[in-house]
Amino acid sequence: MENKIRKVAVIGTGTLGTQIAVLAACYDYEVSAYDTDEESFSRGLQNLKIAFRTAGGKSPFPTDDVDKEANKVMFCKDLAEALRDADLVIEAVPEDLELKRKTFERLDALAPRGAILATNSSSLPISKIETATTRPEQCLNTHFYYLGAGINMADVMGGTKTTPEVIETVTAWVRSIGCVPLTVKKEILGFCFNRVWRAIKREVLYMWGEGFVDFRDIDRAWMIFTGTTWGPFSLMDNVGLDVVYDIEMVYYNESKDPKDHPPEALKAKLDRNELGIKTNKGFYTYPDPEYSRPDFLKG
Secondary structure, eight states: OOOOOOEEEEEOOSHHHHHHHHHHHHTTOEEEEEOSSTTHHHHHHHHHHHHHHHTTTOOSOSOSOHHHHHTTSEEESSHHHHHTTOSEEEEOOOSOHHHHHHHHHHHHHHSOTTOEEEEOOSSOOGGGTGGGSSOGGGEEEEEEOOGGGTOOEEEEEEOSSOOHHHHHHHHHHHHHTTOEEEEESSOOTTTTHHHHHHHHHHHHHHHHHTTSSOHHHHHHHHHHHHOOSOOHHHHHHHHOHHHHHHHHHHHHHHHOOGGGSOOHHHHHHHHTTOOBGGGTBSSSBSSSOGGGSTTGGGO
């Protein structure tokens, strides 16, 4: 299939937005980026470097020289400039429905008429966002996982009017940047693997939050069982505990089930600004977290 995407615009350069932009640049796409916080891209890049050091060599990035690739990304102070000539726009702003809808409304007004609008939302279906645009047939979910930890896959899910051609185009693009597309055939909250991962997250947060098990032992068990270089809590640190909390609240607001509410102990971490890698402290302390040390699995 002919590659119909040449320029990618990433809107929101937090942890994942930065990683998506840099990865696309690695594969020679023209990439622009925009964030209201002009320092966010440089912080995201530093977090990516820390992730590389703890990922044990597993990475979809074809190079370790991320500074060189990051220099290819054109960070714009003006949204219209970032969107100019874009074929694919990926929104990666915080997990807040109204914020995403307002962002999509602006993207719809400023992006080229033929541009595909994708959300990197970790939980919200595009059907809740697409009506903020005049192009629902060109809107979809494209949710990437934590690329810095070597999780090279992305959920791809259409909305109520997304055309098969748009799904096919974005699926091919995901493959072209070294990632595996996970196609979701019918809309479901949480998409494909993120729904599985969310079930794990909810359980381990409950076990830790209620004082049943130390988070380190849960991570050790996961790492031994799966052979990965990270566990659920270290991965949450990498993603950002504020992001994790917001995602859990999406599920709670959907179900209103008290079991879906994130533990108060997690909210307390946010109140102390213990957000993970981005603040150098979450469940672990960075840049030299316990789980990256050779003796961690010995307990």
